[in-house]
Amino acid sequence: MTSVEDRRVRRSRRAMRSALVELTLEKGFGAVTIDEVAARADVARATFYAHYRDKEELLIDVVRDLTADRERLLPAVEQARSEGFTGLPVRYIFEHAEQQRPVYQVVLRGEGDGRALREFVYLTSARVERVFRDRADQLGVTPRVPVDVLAQAWTGELVGVLSWWVDNDTGYDAEEITGYVRDLSAYGRVWASGLPLGHPSAAPDHD
Amino acid sequence: MTSVEDRRVRRSRRAMRSALVELTLEKGFGAVTIDEVAARADVARATFYAHYRDKEELLIDVVRDLTADRERLLPAVEQARSEGFTGLPVRYIFEHAEQQRPVYQVVLRGEGDGRALREFVYLTSARVERVFRDRADQLGVTPRVPVDVLAQAWTGELVGVLSWWVDNDTGYDAEEITGYVRDLSAYGRVWASGLPLGHPSAAPDHD
DNA sequence: CTTGTTTCGGACAATTCGTACGGAACCATA
DNA sequence: TATGGTTCCGTACGAATTGTCCGAAACAAG
Numbered sequence: 185m186t187s188v189e190d191r192r193v194r195r196s197r198r199a200m201r202s203a204l205v206e207l208t209l210e211k212g213f214g215a216v217t218i219d220e221v222a223a224r225a226d227v228a229r230a231t232f233y234a235h236y237r238d239k240e241e242l243l244i245d246v247v248r249d250l251t252a253d254r255e256r257l258l259p260a261v262e263q264a265r266s267e268g269f270t271g272l273p274v275r276y277i278f279e280h281a282e283q284q285r286p287v288y289q290v291v292l293r294g295e296g297d298g299r300a301l302r303e304f305v306y307l308t309s310a311r312v313e314r315v316f317r318d319r320a321d322q323l324g325v326t327p328r329v330p331v332d333v334l335a336q337a338w339t340g341e342l343v344g345v346l347s348w349w350v351d352n353d354t355g356y357d358a359e360e361i362t363g364y365v366r367d368l369s370a371y372g373r374v375w376a377s378g379l380p381l382g383h384p385s386a387a388p389d390h391d
Numbered sequence: 392m393t394s395v396e397d398r399r400v401r402r403s404r405r406a407m408r409s410a411l412v413e414l415t416l417e418k419g420f421g422a423v424t425i426d427e428v429a430a431r432a433d434v435a436r437a438t439f440y441a442h443y444r445d446k447e448e449l450l451i452d453v454v455r456d457l458t459a460d461r462e463r464l465l466p467a468v469e470q471a472r473s474e475g476f477t478g479l480p481v482r483y484i485f486e487h488a489e490q491q492r493p494v495y496q497v498v499l500r501g502e503g504d505g506r507a508l509r510e511f512v513y514l515t516s517a518r519v520e521r522v523f524r525d526r527a528d529q530l531g532v533t534p535r536v537p538v539d540v541l542a543q544a545w546t547g548e549l550v551g552v553l554s555w556w557v558d559n560d561t562g563y564d565a566e567e568i569t570g571y572v573r574d575l576s577a578y579g580r581v582w583a584s585g586l587p588l589g590h591p592s593a594a595p596d597h598d
Numbered sequence: 599c600t601t602g603t604t605t606c607g608g609a610c611a612a613t614t615c616g617t618a619c620g621g622a623a624c625c626a627t628a
Numbered sequence: 629t630a631t632g633g634t635t636c637c638g639t640a641c642g643a644a645t646t647g648t649c650c651g652a653a654a655c656a657a658g
Contacts, residue, residue: 192624214447214504217614222657229639233616240421294508297421298501305551316584325585329571332561333552334583337575340551341544344512348543356540364536368544372579376541377523378532398603399655422646435606440647 197235199225201246204239205290213239214296243291243300250287251307254280274366277342278349278358285350292347311340341369404442406432408453411446412497420446420502450497450507457494458514461487481573484549484555486564492557499554516546548576 203224207216218239222229236242263383281288294301313335320327327334345365348354354361368376410431425446429436443449464483488495501508505521520542527534534541552572555561561568575583 190625192632197635206426212504218616219614228639230617230619230638231636234635238615244491289491293500296502296504297419301501320584323584323586326536327583327585329575329583330563333563333568333571334575336552336555337548337572338580340554341548344547344550345540345543347547356537361540364540365544368536368541370574370579370581372577372582373541373545374577375579376534376536377527377530378534379530397604397656403605425647426645435608437607437648437650440602440606443644 193235196225196227196231197245199227200232200235200242201249204242205246205287208285208290208293208295213243213290240296240299243296244303246287247291247300247307249302250284250291253284274342275358275362277348278362280366281346281350282358288346288350292343292350298362305339305343308342309335312339338369341365351387393432400442403432403434404437404452406434407439407442407449408456412453412494413563415497415500415502420497420500434562447503447506449501451510452583453494454498454507454511454514457483457491457498460491481549482565482569483570485553485572488553488557489565495553495557499550499557512546512550515549519546545576547571 200221203221204216207220207224216239218232219229221239221242222232232242236245254277257280258273291301291304313331316327316331316334316338320331329337342365345361349356349361356364402490407428410428411423413429414431423446425439426436428446428449429439439449443452461484464487465480498507498511520538523534523538523541523545528540536544549572556563556568563571
């Protein structure tokens with residue numbers, strides 16, 4: 185039942201995914217009705233229920249499809265780099281977001297009951313945490329900040345900037361924003377604000 | 392119409408706000424019906440519509456009430472500090488989240504059509520950006536990363552960690568998490584991962 | 599006490615939802 | 629190209645929820 189092999193299944197699901205994205209951008213997720221999705225996808229309403237329990241599940245399917253697509257872009261990058269690289273290069277994330285902008289907009293707006301965005305954040309943070317943990321093990325150093333906190337913070341930063349970037353006309357292109365995010369997260373706000381680097385051992389009294 | 396002065400209005404709105412929070416934690420925002428909110432708040436259904444257009448507006452009211460409460464806590468802190476301080480101390484945010492945990496959970500889960508969470512993020516990031524901008528002006532330095540990017544990144548980091556913290560049993564208390572977030576965002580991932588501090592002028596090749 | 603506002607309780611039509619069904623169209627095999 | 633299994637269509641149905649209306653009662657503030 186509902187085999188992913190079947191061409192009809194692929195067709196229907198793909199159609200419904202992009203129908204949802206379109207409609208959500210037009211009138212907001214909450215205002216989109218299942219009838220409309222089916223109509224736009226040129227599919228019977230009964231077909232929708234044959235694949236998804238509700239709108240939210242369809243949106244989650246959109247998220248999974250998006251992240252799968254994102255992962256599919258990485259091997260080429262990794263191969264071109266020094267061996268053993270398993271990171272999630274910021275630059276390709278923003279470029280991916282540039283290409284798939286409408287989808288990112290819909291996903292990152294976080295509509296629905298939040299399951300979809302949470303799925304996206306989870307898929308990302310789990311990836312990030314794994315990378316950080318491997319790196320720490322490999323270098324044999326003890327992190328000054330626990331890896332799980334690090335992963336959550338960095339994912340939050342990424343998602344925050346990403347949401348803002350795809351939803352507004354910020355004036356920065358993918359390359360610029362990549363540079364800022366990378367340097368900021370790597371060297372911190374003190375460096376980023378243009379101050380001379382003090383020694384971080386004393387407790388800082390910034391906010 | 393709908394004057395905020397009237398005691399009946401205050402009563403009704405407060406009751407509906409906490410009813411929504413309770414019910415959302417019990418069964419999820421999407422599953423909560425307006426009937427239930429009214430019933431739990433011990434208010435007629437018509438009264439709901441006299442105050443809010445839909446559930447989302449009620450949730451936004453929850454957000455505004457929450458941030459207003461958060462702001463109300465700050466003056467005491469600011470006064471106890473060196474004059475001229477206008478920051479948003481991380482520590483008090485996490486302590487506030489600890490006290491108001493159910494509300495933070497509901498808000499940060501980002502259910503509904505996202506307007507409420509977006510309002511929260513906006514209210515926070517606007518505050519943050521103002522602080523960063525003032526600080527940059529005051530110090531007369533040119534930030535290496537534009538202030539708007541800085542604000543979005545830091546807000547994202549804060550919201551990301553906050554969501555994770557209030558929704559999971561992370562094992563860190565408010566003070567610990569505050570220290571980590573503050574140091575990490577101030578000095579960056581390179582420092583946080585325990586590495587010796589290289590010179591940040593060369594282009595980094597981390598992710 | 600009087601005036602204006604808010605709340606109540608009940609009713610209403612209109613949407614949307616989720617499910618069911620037989621028959622037609624389709625796909626992957628042989 | 630024949631066949632058995634699946635997916636899709638079209639339609640129909642009851643149930644639940646929504647948003648709006650109204651007059652009467654309760655309340656707040658001068």
